[in-house]
Amino acid sequence: MQAEYAIIGGGVVGLSVAWGLQRRGLRVVVLDGSDGDFRASRGNFGLIWVQGKGMYAPRYAEWTRGSAALWAAFASELGECTGRDLWLRQDGGYEVFFDDAEMARTAAAYEGLKARLGGDYPYEILGGNALRREEPAIGPRAVGAILHGEDGHTSPLLLLRALADDFRRLGGRVLTGRQVIAVDRPDGFRMTCADGETVEAGKIVLAAGLGAATLGPMLGFRAPVRPQRGQILITEKLPKLLRRPTVDLRQVEAGGVQIGATNEEVGFDDHSTQPAMARLAARAVETVPALAKAQIVRSWAALRVMTPDGLPIYQESAAMPGAFLVTCHSGITLAAAHALRLPDWLEAKRGAPDLAAFSEDRFSR
Amino acid sequence: MAEFDLAIIGAGPAGMAAAVTADKAGLRVALLDEQPRPGGQIYRNVSQASADRVRVLGADYALGRGLTTALAESGVQHIHGAVVWAIEDGFRLSYTANGTAAQVSARRVLIATGALERPLPIPGWTLPGVMTAGAAQILLKGSGIVPRQAVLAGSGPLIYLVAAQMVRAGVPPLALVETQSTRDMIGALRHMPGALRGWRGLAKGLGLIRELRRAGVKRFTGADRLKVEGMDRAEALCFRAGGEDHRIACETVLLHHGVVPNTQVARSIGVSHRWSSAQQTFTPVLDAWGGTDRPGLFIAGDGAGISGAMVAEIAGRLAALKLAEEAGHLGISERDRRAAPLLRARARELAIRPFLDAAYPPYPGALRPDDDTLICRCEEVTAGEIRQTATLGCLGPNQAKSFTRAGMGPCQGRYCGLTVTAILSQTTGQSPDETGYYRIRPPLKPVTLAELAAMAETGATNPEGE
Ligand SMILES: Cc1cc2nc3c(=O)[nH]c(=O)nc-3n(C[C@H](O)[C@H](O)[C@H](O)COP(=O)(O)OP(=O)(O)OC[C@H]3O[C@@H](n4cnc5c(N)ncnc54)[C@H](O)[C@@H]3O)c2cc1C
Numbered sequence: 001m002q003a004e005y006a007i008i009g010g011g012v013v014g015l016s017v018a019w020g021l022q023r024r025g026l027r028v029v030v031l032d033g034s035d036g037d038f039r040a041s042r043g044n045f046g047l048i049w050v051q052g053k054g055m056y057a058p059r060y061a062e063w064t065r066g067s068a069a070l071w072a073a074f075a076s077e078l079g080e081c082t083g084r085d086l087w088l089r090q091d092g093g094y095e096v097f098f099d100d101a102e103m104a105r106t107a108a109a110y111e112g113l114k115a116r117l118g119g120d121y122p123y124e125i126l127g128g129n130a131l132r133r134e135e136p137a138i139g140p141r142a143v144g145a146i147l148h149g150e151d152g153h154t155s156p157l158l159l160l161r162a163l164a165d166d167f168r169r170l171g172g173r174v175l176t177g178r179q180v181i182a183v184d185r186p187d188g189f190r191m192t193c194a195d196g197e198t199v200e201a202g203k204i205v206l207a208a209g210l211g212a213a214t215l216g217p218m219l220g221f222r223a224p225v226r227p228q229r230g231q232i233l234i235t236e237k238l239p240k241l242l243r244r245p246t247v248d249l250r251q252v253e254a255g256g257v258q259i260g261a262t263n264e265e266v267g268f269d270d271h272s273t274q275p276a277m278a279r280l281a282a283r284a285v286e287t288v289p290a291l292a293k294a295q296i297v298r299s300w301a302a303l304r305v306m307t308p309d310g311l312p313i314y315q316e317s318a319a320m321p322g323a324f325l326v327t328c329h330s331g332i333t334l335a336a337a338h339a340l341r342l343p344d345w346l347e348a349k350r351g352a353p354d355l356a357a358f359s360e361d362r363f364s365r
Numbered sequence: 366m367a368e369f370d371l372a373i374i375g376a377g378p379a380g381m382a383a384a385v386t387a388d389k390a391g392l393r394v395a396l397l398d399e400q401p402r403p404g405g406q407i408y409r410n411v412s413q414a415s416a417d418r419v420r421v422l423g424a425d426y427a428l429g430r431g432l433t434t435a436l437a438e439s440g441v442q443h444i445h446g447a448v449v450w451a452i453e454d455g456f457r458l459s460y461t462a463n464g465t466a467a468q469v470s471a472r473r474v475l476i477a478t479g480a481l482e483r484p485l486p487i488p489g490w491t492l493p494g495v496m497t498a499g500a501a502q503i504l505l506k507g508s509g510i511v512p513r514q515a516v517l518a519g520s521g522p523l524i525y526l527v528a529a530q531m532v533r534a535g536v537p538p539l540a541l542v543e544t545q546s547t548r549d550m551i552g553a554l555r556h557m558p559g560a561l562r563g564w565r566g567l568a569k570g571l572g573l574i575r576e577l578r579r580a581g582v583k584r585f586t587g588a589d590r591l592k593v594e595g596m597d598r599a600e601a602l603c604f605r606a607g608g609e610d611h612r613i614a615c616e617t618v619l620l621h622h623g624v625v626p627n628t629q630v631a632r633s634i635g636v637s638h639r640w641s642s643a644q645q646t647f648t649p650v651l652d653a654w655g656g657t658d659r660p661g662l663f664i665a666g667d668g669a670g671i672s673g674a675m676v677a678e679i680a681g682r683l684a685a686l687k688l689a690e691e692a693g694h695l696g697i698s699e700r701d702r703r704a705a706p707l708l709r710a711r712a713r714e715l716a717i718r719p720f721l722d723a724a725y726p727p728y729p730g731a732l733r734p735d736d737d738t739l740i741c742r743c744e745e746v747t748a749g750e751i752r753q754t755a756t757l758g759c760l761g762p763n764q765a766k767s768f769t770r771a772g773m774g775p776c777q778g779r780y781c782g783l784t785v786t787a788i789l790s791q792t793t794g795q796s797p798d799e800t801g802y803y804r805i806r807p808p809l810k811p812v813t814l815a816e817l818a819a820m821a822e823t824g825a826t827n828p829e830g831e
């Protein structure tokens with residue numbers, strides 16, 4: 001057996017799990033696809049975001065908050081081991097509103113969630129002036145914001161790189177350019193790649209993002225994931241303008257302001273489009289009028305890995321025990337939980353998180 | 366949104382010739398170019414140039430007047446000062462002119478965006494006082510400014526031309542430091558029969574070299590280990606040639622080692638490209654008319670592969686004939702009758718290319734820069750950092766980009782793309798085609814948020830998700 005675990009997919013989800021397992025002394029190999037594959041991990045917004053998550057699914061809200069709480073330790077361990085600062089900023093984030101009624105509706109929904117969580121849900125409602133005291137760059141049309149203290153952001157690319165570096169430093173192996181096309185179980189699991197190469201492992205984790213839709217059924221999963229396009233813009237480097245991120249604006253480490261992201265159901269199409277770019281720009285300028293003069297130097301689009309209800313799937317295959325499906329929409333937010341808590345669940349250790357709420361059985365009910 | 370039968374991007378020889386030909390055939394044509402006046406690179410500003418400027422720039426330059434005059438007399442809508450920053454299916458082009466963003470739509474599009482100078486990353490190339498020979502020529506064509514105390518270094522016919530133009534302007538370069546060797550020249554001789562068929566091109570080159578010799582410009586060939594020295598700005602060019610180390614003190618270093626197709630527009634809409642080992646660059650995959658694998662989308666001129674201004678003009682006309690035929694304005698036999706002499710002329714003009722490509726290869730030192738040399742100047746990424754991503758398993762430039770930020774700056778990878786592909790390909794042992802190129806997206810050139818926002822159909826929308 002070449003490894004105890006093979007992880008199919010070297011995006012942020014696969015690498016977080018791989019790093020977490022390798023760090024516990026297990027032998028892990030990661031198989032990843034080609035340079036042109038769809039990779040949400042390379043095109044996401046970089047938020048560690050709690051607000052709004054699991055508004056009607058309290059277990060998801062808890063799981064997300066648990067990950068957000070682990071992020072500082074996760075980032076500092078990765079930072080120390082790789083000498084790379086992940087640029088984690090976690091002192092709150094906003095959702096900005098332009099309409100009083102809508103803000104009131106959202107606040108009421110948070111009260112409901114807070115009640116379901118036994119009163120433990122830290123958020124604040126800021127009126128327009130209070131918001132502008134915190135963020136002088138925010139324009140007069142904003143009526144207020146919800147500030148959630150557990151929200152934050154990081155550089156998703158530095159995270160990806162640090163995971164890749166440190167996984168290797170710990171002795172993990174990443175095989176790139178290896179598209180897995182078939183899996184069978186002569187003894188352990190055997191993966192066959194498009195180039196003919198085979199890899200064997202005792203257990204496997206399918207963390208192939210959108211690739212899970214094709215591979216999943218071979219392993220007995222439903223894997224109902226679909227693409228959802230998100231387009232993002234980024235400005236030239238600017239002097240400090242924003243203290244905290246909003247759900248669609250964040251100033252990145254190099255100074256550019258990142259503007260995101262659309263939610264488009266367009267299938268496997270990751271092109272940038274002018275109408276969406278214009279819409280994002282209009283909203284950004286409305287939120288922060290000083291951005292009007294800033295140059296957009298780049299745009300990109302990436303495909304979210306979405307389940308029907310937007311929640312993660314953590315599932316062991318009934319048909320092939322030892323094969324696990326791990327997929328989620330918010331892979332940055334959940335990276336800390338995936339790295340530090342999923343290994344216990346995969347290894348069925350005592351104290352493993354209860355992930356029954358995230359079984360894909362929920363889709364057959 | 367204004368609608369046309371044909372939109373052409375780029376008003377160099379290819380774009381102008383195509384526009385005039387298509388207009389004559391009865392198509393409604395829009396010609397968009399970022400420059401204030403038609404002409405492209407070679408004929409930049411020709412319609413406004415003084416007699417003295419034309420004397421300095423030479424007879425070839427004056428040839429451009431024929432095209433700019435024909436364009437002015439045509440019914441082509443020339444949208445000048447228009448930076449095209451997006452092209453989408455349909456086709457829809459987005460551009461900014463006079464600080465306002467606008468769009469045109471057209472059933473068919475011809476990309477005639479020409480060439481870019483191949484970046485020449487050597488130690489010190491990002492110091493103030495270092496620029497490309499082409500940039501120096503743009504200053505000369507646009508405003509008559511000639512750099513003083515300059516050394517020209519690199520390879521390719523364009524450096525002879527720029528050197529001769531500097532001589533004629535009364536400010537000769539201190540020296541010409543050429544990286545191609547006698548071995549390259551001897552190797553190129555097997556293409557001589559072809560080159561002789563295109564003898565006019567060859568004679569022009571020899572004439573320029575004679576002109577430089579007469580003016581007493583010092584010339585080195587087979588130069589290696591090029592390096593720009595200086596603390597805050599360029600102070601000298603150092604190199605090795607003829608078995609000796611040289612150091613030429615200077616104020617300006619003009620670097621050039623050939624031009625490569627500007628493929629950004631074509632790539633952004635998904636046209637397939639292949640590696641050309643003769644030209645050491647990617648070129649779009651085209652049929653004989655310049656048609657791409659996208660229906661209705663054509664490419665002509667140096668953007669299709671480097672062939673020079675005469676071929677660009679011919680290719681522009683050929684593409685226009687095919688486009689006019691597809692649009693139902695020209696019968697097939699008429700198209701072919703008019704194409705025949707153009708095809709013959711193109712074959713004649715192309716005869717010298719294999720010789721030029723072999724005689725003036727890019728400077729090898731810049732295709733394999735030292736680890737410490739910066740290759741992405743926007744984000745200050747070194748060659749060594751790119752090599753390191755390959756050892757981390759990055760197979761292509763898009764993965765390397767997300768690990769290093771190379772290619773994320775305002776130039777959209779125009780100046781580091783080929784170098785990154787080359788370094789990765791050398792390190793992984795995969796071919797340049799397997800390695801691939803940056804994914805190019807709009808905006809192809811920076812655009813302000815206000816310009817973009819003004820294009821939004823509705824006002825601001827609800828917040829969207831992370
Ligand atoms: C626009 C946008 C904004 C986002 N913003 C945020 C945010 O702010 N915060 C947040 O937490 N999340 C955000 N996300 C979501 C987050 O990016 C994803 O949850 C995460 O990247 C998913 O990672 P992944 O590893 O599952 O998938 P991917 O990154 O898509 O990686 C899948 C990998 O699997 C490989 N693969 C696929 N098939 C095969 C196969 N057959 N064999 C071998 N390898 C294969 C591919 O090569 C690829 O590398 C955003 C997503 C998008 C698109």
Ligand SMILES: Cc1cc2nc3c(=O)[nH]c(=O)nc-3n(C[C@H](O)[C@H](O)[C@H](O)COP(=O)(O)OP(=O)(O)OC[C@H]3O[C@@H](n4cnc5c(N)ncnc54)[C@H](O)[C@@H]3O)c2cc1C
Pocket residue numbers: 374375376377378379380397398399400404405406407408425447448449450477478479480481482498499500502523526624627630665666667668672673674675677809810
């Ligand atoms: C810097 C430089 C200087 C050169 N000087 C000479 C010379 O003096 N003599 C010579 O024989 N050859 C010269 N060449 C080679 C010469 O460019 C070509 O042989 C010839 O001009 C090719 O013609 P073309 O029509 O293909 O493109 P070009 O003449 O290059 O015309 C392309 C036009 O497209 C415009 N354009 C590009 N992108 C966009 C966009 N996104 N939006 C709007 N407009 C756009 C450009 O501004 C340009 O005007 C030079 C090349 C370069 C790069």
